[in-house]
Amino acid sequence: xxxxxxxxxxxxxxxxxxxxxxxxxxxxxxVVNHTALAARAPAAEQDLVVISPGPxxxxxxPCYGPVLQSGRPVLGxxxxxxxxxxxxxGTVKALAGCVxxxxxxxxxxxxxxxxxxxxxxxxxCATTGTGLQVTGRTPQGLVMALRHNSLPLYGYQFHPESFLxxxxxxxxxHALRSLHIL
Amino acid sequence: xxxxxxxxxxxxxxxxxAGSPAPRQDVPLHPMHESEFMAGIEPVxxxxxxxxxxxxxxxxxxxxxxxxxxxxxxYTYGMEQYDIAAREHSFPAGLLRRYQCVVTGCTRTGRLRxxxxxxxxxxxxxxxxxxxQAGSPEPPRPHTPVTAAGPLRQSLTxxxxxxxxRQTQRHIAAxxxxxxxxxxxxxxxxxTPPDTTALFLHLWLNRPAPFYALLHDxxxxxxxxxxxxxxxxxxxxxxxxxxxxTLAFDTWQPQLVHTxxxxxxxxxxxxMIVDLLRNDISTRCRFGSVRVRDHCSTxxxxxxIQMYSNVHGILRPDSTPLDLLLDAFPGGSVxxxxxxxxxxxxxxxxxxxxxxxxxxxxxxxxPDHLDASVAIRTGWHDARTGVFSWFAGSGxxxxxxxxxxxxxxMAKARKFQEALCP
Numbered sequence: 001x002x003x004x005x006x007x008x009x010x011x012x013x014x015x016x017x018x019x020x021x022x023x024x025x026x027x028x029x030x031v032v033n034h035t036a037l038a039a040r041a042p043a044a045e046q047d048l049v050v051i052s053p054g055p056x057x058x059x060x061x062p063c064y065g066p067v068l069q070s071g072r073p074v075l076g077x078x079x080x081x082x083x084x085x086x087x088x089x090g091t092v093k094a095l096a097g098c099v100x101x102x103x104x105x106x107x108x109x110x111x112x113x114x115x116x117x118x119x120x121x122x123x124x125c126a127t128t129g130t131g132l133q134v135t136g137r138t139p140q141g142l143v144m145a146l147r148h149n150s151l152p153l154y155g156y157q158f159h160p161e162s163f164l165x166x167x168x169x170x171x172x173x174h175a176l177r178s179l180h181i182l
Numbered sequence: 183x184x185x186x187x188x189x190x191x192x193x194x195x196x197x198x199x200a201g202s203p204a205p206r207q208d209v210p211l212h213p214m215h216e217s218e219f220m221a222g223i224e225p226v227x228x229x230x231x232x233x234x235x236x237x238x239x240x241x242x243x244x245x246x247x248x249x250x251x252x253x254x255x256x257y258t259y260g261m262e263q264y265d266i267a268a269r270e271h272s273f274p275a276g277l278l279r280r281y282q283c284v285v286t287g288c289t290r291t292g293r294l295r296x297x298x299x300x301x302x303x304x305x306x307x308x309x310x311x312x313x314x315q316a317g318s319p320e321p322p323r324p325h326t327p328v329t330a331a332g333p334l335r336q337s338l339t340x341x342x343x344x345x346x347x348r349q350t351q352r353h354i355a356a357x358x359x360x361x362x363x364x365x366x367x368x369x370x371x372x373x374t375p376p377d378t379t380a381l382f383l384h385l386w387l388n389r390p391a392p393f394y395a396l397l398h399d400x401x402x403x404x405x406x407x408x409x410x411x412x413x414x415x416x417x418x419x420x421x422x423x424x425x426x427x428t429l430a431f432d433t434w435q436p437q438l439v440h441t442x443x444x445x446x447x448x449x450x451x452x453x454m455i456v457d458l459l460r461n462d463i464s465t466r467c468r469f470g471s472v473r474v475r476d477h478c479s480t481x482x483x484x485x486x487i488q489m490y491s492n493v494h495g496i497l498r499p500d501s502t503p504l505d506l507l508l509d510a511f512p513g514g515s516v517x518x519x520x521x522x523x524x525x526x527x528x529x530x531x532x533x534x535x536x537x538x539x540x541x542x543x544x545x546x547x548x549p550d551h552l553d554a555s556v557a558i559r560t561g562w563h564d565a566r567t568g569v570f571s572w573f574a575g576s577g578x579x580x581x582x583x584x585x586x587x588x589x590x591x592m593a594k595a596r597k598f599q600e601a602l603c604p
Contacts, residue, residue, distance in 0.1 A: 012520040013457060015464035022469040055358045055523040079357075098580050100360040101450035101457070118457070122357040122580075162457050163474045 002181065004029040005046045007037050009054025009061060009079055013120075016161035017052055017077060024172035025182075037063045048073045048181055051080030053159065057123060058086040073152035073179040075172075078121055081146065081155025088129025088148070095142075098122035103164045106144040110135040111174055117144070118164025121157060135178075152179045196221040197252050197279065197397045198382075199545050199553075202390040203289050216392040217290035220545050222252045222281035224306055226299055231255065231276030233262035237508065243278045244504050244546045249299050250286075251546040253278040254397060254404070254557065257536040260512035264522055266529050272566070273537035277399055283310055286547075323377060325384030328602050331568065332371040337534040343591065344584035346531045353527055354580045361454050362518035362527060365575030366591055367534035370602060372568050378403040385601055391483050393555035395543045401565035404538060407597060409483040410490075410556040412513045412542045413463075415503040417550050420467060420495040422459045424515040425556075426452040426577050427478070427489035430593040439480050442487050447581050449478055449489075455577075456491045458514035458521065466506040467495035484559065484597050503552035507544065513556045516540035518577065538562065539573040561598050572598040 004021055006029040008014040014031060021029045029050065049067050051074065061083055068074060068087045076084045082092045099119045106115045115136075125143040128134060136145030136156070144157045160171035176182040201216030229235070229243050231253075244251050258268040259275040282302035287294040294314050298307045338346060343366060350362045382396040382405050395406040411423040427448035431438055442448055460472050472495040480489050497506065517540075518524035544554035561572030574595035576587045 010520065010522045012514065012522075013461050016457060016461045016472075019464050019469055019472060028469075053520075055520050057357060094355055094357075098355060098357075100354075100580060101452075101454035102446065118453070120360055120454070120457075122355055122360075159457075162453075163460060163477075164453060164457075 002027040002047045003045065004048045004050060006031045006050045007034050007052060007067075008032065009034045009052050011052045011054040011079075013159060013161055014052045017050065020161040020168050020172060021050065024169045025176070034061060034063055037067065046072060048075060048176070048179070050074075051076040051083055053078035053080065053120070055079075058083040058092055068153065071151065073181055074154075075175050075179065076153070076155040077161070078157060078159060081157050082123060082125060084148075084153050084155045085125045085129050085132060085146065088132055090125055090129030090132060091127045092123050093126040095122060095124040101164070104138055104158070106136045106138060106158060108136045108145060108174070110145075110147070110178065115171070116164075116166040117158035117160070118162030119158050120162070124157065147178055154178050195398050196223050197281075198222075198395060199252060199543065200386060200394040201289065202392050203387055217288050219287055219289065220250060220252065220547070221285045222250070222279065222283075223285065223310065224282040224303070225279050226282050226301065227280045229278040230274050231259065231278065233259065233275060235276075237504070240278060240508075241502060241504050243280070245549040246280065247548050249280050249297060250284050250548070251278050251280055252397070252544070253546075254538060254543045255507075255511060255541045256538045257512050257516075257540040257557075259541065261525065261529070263508075263511065264525055266525055269535050271535040271537055272564075273402070273535070274399065276541075277397075282306055285310065285314065322383040323380045325377065325380040325601070327604055328370075328376050328570070329373040330370055330603060331373040334599075334603075335369040337367040337369075337532070340588055343588045347578050347582055347584040347587050349531060350527070350578045351580060351582065359524040359527060360519045360579070361451060362524050362578050363516050363540070363575050364528065364531060364578055364587075365536065365539065365573050366595065367536075367539075368572050368574075368595060368599070370570045372563070372570055375565060375568070376563055376570060376602070378405055378563055381405055381601060385597070389484060389597055391559065393543070395555070397543065402562050403565075404543075404560065404562040406543050406555065406557055406560040408543070408555040408558050408560060409481075409488065410513075410515065410558055412544075412554040412556045413503075413507060413510065413552060414554070415497060415506060415550075415552045418497040418499075420463050420497055420506065422463055422493045423490050424452065424455045424459045424493065424513075425488050425490045426455045426515055428576075428590055429487040430590065431485060431487065434482070438487055442489060443478050443480060447579060451577050451579055452478060452489050452491060454519050454579075455515045456493060458519045459493045462510035462514055463493065463495045463506065465509045466498055466501040468498050471496035484594065486593065502549065503546070507542070507552060507554060511542065512540055513542065515577075516556055516558060516575070536573065537571075540575075559594065559597055570598075570602060
């Protein structure tokens, strides 16, 4: 069984993500609020830390530096991916005509696969941070997935846990394979 | 019909949760058509809920297997659960109530059932038995328009509401919220107390919806005409039916359904809330059990076409219906998403207290059976102030048009306005 810590950024999709992680791994994630993350020194005890979606900009969530520097595998979803990007010097800016609750297509370049996904975001990764490689984009070129070249970090801008995403379990397993957990 | 009957005793007063009346040929049948009703007569025990009421106390109250419980939870109770300080208000945070007698029935079959508490007054039971066996009573007292003692007050003017839409859109652009439900409170001072039973029956017969309720709580008489189910839990099977996406019409035309369901904006509004409700029931549902069915279905209510979806789940064995009712509260369709930050923004944008509006009215028929509405299209008379209050609101998204959202809100508000002061 994997030890999964799911950090909740006061989001309303966190339990959807917990259910999806269970469906993809058979493990029950331990959910903690992001404000309790620093007090727990969690990374060393976990096989995987998942950073949930949430409101606002990555700058509002300074608690993730130690997790991202720990060398333990991290999967970031939506805000979680933006947090990874900002940590490595990338920029997150307003998306003209933000998209919420709508389906879109994402071409995954690290899997030769096209996904139907649910998108919820007002902000996007305008530039990618040092060492990060884009692994998925919309047909218009927006960054929808990325990984780190040498650290076990993976992110999705779209919401694999949304009912609008057709293959959520595949998305989680694909990320975990990339992180060498599966 | 018991509802149109005179009370069993002059001083008796029933709390009622009622589904739709028997369908009429000229009204399209609501696909959530609920034909069952429940009337609680002569309270034997009430528990007024506050933010500090321990869950075990509520659980004990609802666990009585013999007599149903009718109750409500105010939106302000939900605010306190999220550590948002409710502004000054005089409306209780919630109520649970058991009765000497409960009449249940079905408007479709006409069957009635009387449940009496072990300690029920035998005279009350006898008089109710006689009343139920007598068949159809006199027609209900006619509803007459009220006499206002002052002008109708509106908590947000047209311009203020539209500015609220624009402020919400700035929050959306900043990533604070995806969707926010912004409401207006309407207060009408009355010269004399209204006949709320007649008002309730007038609306129930002429503006049917599946989750009507008439509740009495001290100086408050609550008339709820909600079309929306918050939760139904029966022997572990969970159903929530979020409504989002609205099209008002004057003359019904079948093609209007396509106009609504083909709108990307309206579909996205509902999809967001479906994902939110999936999340909220997932807190207490078994892994792998949560499913969405009939996405973007429609029904007609209050001269509006509305979209809804069915979200199902299976309650975990270690959880009770009350656990889910409280943990998922308030309903996501009347907050927005993400819930916490959106509720904080609502608190800054709305100058009024929502009180019961956007809370829930519910029945426990034994500890394993719960049916709860979202308390929208809901108003009440407060005997302390002589004011009848009602509310209406709209879900705001990035591509909302301020004038259109205001028009939708006012269309929803017309139900009470037309009935009270046509």
